Every structure is written in C-alpha cells, then in structure tokens.
Amino acid sequence: MTTDSTPDQGTPLIEVRDIGKRYGSIIALSDVSTSVRAGQVTCVLGDNGAGKSTFIKILAGVHEHSDGEMLIDGKKTTFGSPRDALGRGIATVYQDLAVVSLMPVWRNFFLGSEVTKGRGPLRRLDIGFMRKTAKEELAAMGIDLRDVDQPIGTLSGGERQCVAIARAVFFGARVLILDEPTAALGVKQSGVVLKYIAKARERGLGVVLITHNPHHAYPVGDRFMLLRRGKSMGDFAKAEISLDDLTSMMAGGAELESLTQKLEASMGEDSEVTQEFKAEVDT
C-alpha cells in the first residue's frame, strides 16, 4: 500500500518557515523552521513546556498556525482539522496509542477502518484478510508476533507502540508524527521502538520524532530541531551537530556553565557539590 507511491528519498514532505502560534496574547510558539523529508527522521527536542506539543498539534491539524507558513509537498497549506492532515497522509501516534487492550491485535489494527465483504445482512468482516494483513504489515515493520489473536494488552509497551505505528503506515501515512514514543518505556523497549522508527524511515516515510531524550533522538535522527520556551534554538542536519552539542544545548549549556561558576563562588571550587555538578555538566 505504501511502497508503490514512495517519493524519492529526501523529497521535502513538510516544510515550515518561521511558523508560530499565539493564543490571544500568549505566544506559545514563534519562529520555528524545519523540514520533514521522505526517508528521514526529523527530531523535535525540548524540555517540558518548550512548545513541542503546540508544534505537533499544528502539523497534526489540531491547531492552525497563526504566523509563518507551512508547506505540504511544496504547497502552502493550513489544516482545518486532524482529518485534513490525515487526508494528506500525515498521521499522529499519540502517547496513549488509541488501542483497546482487551481486543485482539488484528481487530485493533483495523479498528475504525474495518474491511468487510458480502452485502446487506450478510455484510461481514473479512477476518481472514485482516488477520493476514495485520500479521504481514507487522512483520514488514520487523514485529514478529506469535499470534495476532492475542489481546493487544498482552504485548509490551514497545510492541504496542509499534502496532500503532504499523497501523498508521498501513492506512497511507507518508509522514508519521510520534509523540514521545519512548517516554514511558525502559531502555530495552526504547531500543525496540527506535529500531522500528529506523524501519519506517527505510520504507521511505518522513518521521517526526518528538522527544526530550537526545540519546534516543541522535541515533535515528537525520535532522534536529530544538525548542526552548516556545522558540527554536536552531535546526541542524546530523552532520552539523554532535550528540554532546545536542545534549548540552538541551540542558541549556550556557546556563549550566554560569550555574557552575556561581556554585564555585559560593561553595568553593573543591566542594563536593561543585565537583559533582561539574561532572554532570561535562558528561
């Protein structure tokens, strides 16, 4: 369903230029520019309250932007609703994943978009097709399930995340927006999810990965956009930035420096607290 129409690697699917959002007198987001390209992962990094949610809500069609412009496939666009965004192939996987834990994996996969066969009162679910497709699509994402009939609640958090991603991909997503997919996961599960993100990229999708963890973003990301207090701190290609730079920018490197100096001044350079703090900042 997706592979035939895959655009060339690197084609910009979404571009935003100096985009911003105001709620009355409150400026939630301003001057943000970045791009999402086919077969690439754009990471949006920022601490809590940095404006990540506002940014993805604009891309997902939940909110309209109030400043700047958004280009979808090179054309200026404003989304009126999430359905609009979905219609243009932009799918968002939220943190709660929108799955029903007691229902089988395959029913969850097709929930809301069930495939039926037959007519009139005999119109029924095409169970064989849905079961087979769910299994194949998940396998294509590298998720090998024993049994698509098991309730989705029996899967691990990472696997559930992957089912939600695979579902979005199958239903025609060209751009996947993933809202903190690794936030609630342990180290190993996060690795699993990151692997599937890489897989989605290989299939030619543009991925927007929202996270506050640079260690998760750096290995899979091609592009990094940092947000801080509603403003962009820059939009970098992978070649332009190292993991250390990213981490220190995330943590607010300059501010930490000055804090270290203050600590030194007040507590003495050799004090235990200062030493520990320095060590923290340096890593």
Added chain:
Amino acid sequence: MSTASASPDERVASRSALSRIAARPEVGAAVAAIAVMIFFSLNSDQFLSMAGAGVWLESASTFGIMAVAVAMLMIGGEFDLSAGVMTGFTALVVGILTTNYGVNIWAAVLISLGLALTVGAINGYMVMRTGLPSFIITLGTFFILQGIDLAATKLIIGQVTIQGMTGVPFYDSIKPLFGTPITIAGGTFYVSVLWWIVATAVATWILLRTKAGNWIFAVGGAQQSARQVGVNVMRTKIGLFMTTAGAGWLVGMISLFRTSTVQANTGVGQEFIYIICAVVGGCLLTGGFGSAVGAALGALIYGMTFQGITFAQWDTNWLRTFLGAMLLAAVLLNSWVRKRAETAR
C-alpha cells in the same frame, strides 16, 4: 519487505488447546450449566424428561433473550436498569390500546415497539450527552416507567391487570408469532425458545463478525481510543440501548401473548437477573469483554435452577441464595480471566 506466510505460526501450537478454550468468556457458564443439569437430574426424575425440559427451557427463554441484549450493552460498557420494567410497559401499551381504545392489535404491537425504541434512544442519548453513568440514567427511566405502568394503567382501565385480550379482533392472527406452544414427544415447547436461539445467534454474528460488533467491544473497552480511530461512539451506544429496549418489547409480547394477560408490575426487579445472567455468562462489569452465547447459557442456568428447585420440591426462595452465590463465583472467575487476558504472557 519480508513476507510472512499466512499459515499459522509454528509457535502458536505450543499454547495448549485447553488454555485457549479456557480464555473464552462463556466457558465458565458452560461448565456450570452442565453441573446444574446433572445436579437436578439426580434430584428429580422429571427434570430431564421432555415435559420437564419444556418447562425449564420456556422459563429460560425470556430471560435468555433479555440477557443476550443486556450482555451486548454490557460489552459496550453500559447498564440498563429499565430493561425489566420495559417488558411490562410494552405489554401494557398493547393491552390498553387494544382492549380499551379498540386499536388494531398489529398496529398496537408496532406502536409499542416504536415507544420502546424511543425510550431506548432517549436512554442512550442522555447517557452520551451527560457523560453520567448509565446506571443512574436508567435507574431514572426505570422509576419513571414503573410509575407510568401502575398509575396510567389504573387511571385508564381502573384496575392493574389487563383482561379480555383473547376477545380482541385478530388476536389469533398474532398469537402464533409470540405465544404458540408446540408439543414434541410429550413435552410442550413455546415459540419463545426459538426466539431465544435466534436472538443468541444474531447477537453472536453481530458481535464477532460485523463492524458494529467490533465497535461495541471497542467502545466498551476503551471509549476514548475508539473515538480517536474513528469509531462512532454515540451511534454505537444509542444502538445498544435501543437493542435492549427492543428485546424488552419482544419479551413483553411473548409474555402477553402466552398468558393473554399482563400485570401493571410485570418485569419489575428482573433487570438484575438479566445482569446476573450476563455476568455468569462471562461479561465484565467494566465492559469490553463477554459473549452472547455466555449470556444465553447464564439464562439457561437460571431457568434450570428456577424450575429444578420446584421439581425437587424445595423452598423456591433458595433460588435467590443460589443466584447470589453464582454471581459472586462468576465475578471472581471473570476478574481472573480478565487479568490473564490483559497481562503479558
């Protein structure tokens, strides 16, 4: 892209067939039904005769029809406490319209159906719009209908029992549909048993094989998630409340045309029995899990116990104690099944 073969995964076989069956919602009820049947057949000679079977099947059938509808509603995450009184309400509407106002009996039956569906739709609409628990909303409609049944009946016909139904024109043309007995090998079987089987089959088909069924499980299991993926929650739930009310109408017609009379307090208190049957059949009180076959088996257990106690010539009040004990056992079993279904293996 790797292509997975459509053939079942070889690792699936490692899960034993037994544990697979044990995860089905209706298994507990099936085991219990067999146990109850054996128990009463040991305590009474008539129980397993054709005559005896006719009696307990008839008893189970009306409860079964309601339990199946209530089970669907419970899978969808809601309750309907007005389901019991609905059976009396619909029968009274037909009785009063025909005996007192001379309305054509077929028209009266259809008017009654229309009223039932309207009440069901109102129940559903109020639950969805207010976001209040259906327990409270339908408790309200339960009392409203109960009051109407008693007061309006007394006001219009001056008594609390409908009489003279058999004298209504065309009564005989409609009786076969709802109240005909058929004699098979000495046992009397009512057509309601057939309705019960049909209701269970149709409900099972809808739940497991249609989009609507998929949506019922989804709205009961995780309403917000269902909404996010495009399930029409409002339509699904209103449809469920209307189905329950429609089943109440069917049972109302069955009891009216079998006995050719109806009391103003018919059905009051039975709503809990429907819920018990559904829970015994494996429905979770929290929604999202259960089966129509299970609910039908729950009603079968109820019918067998109800009549079995009579056959064995014990005090019929033991029925209630038995029901309560079975409800507790079922709830414990269900919560265990749910835990197994929700946690990673």
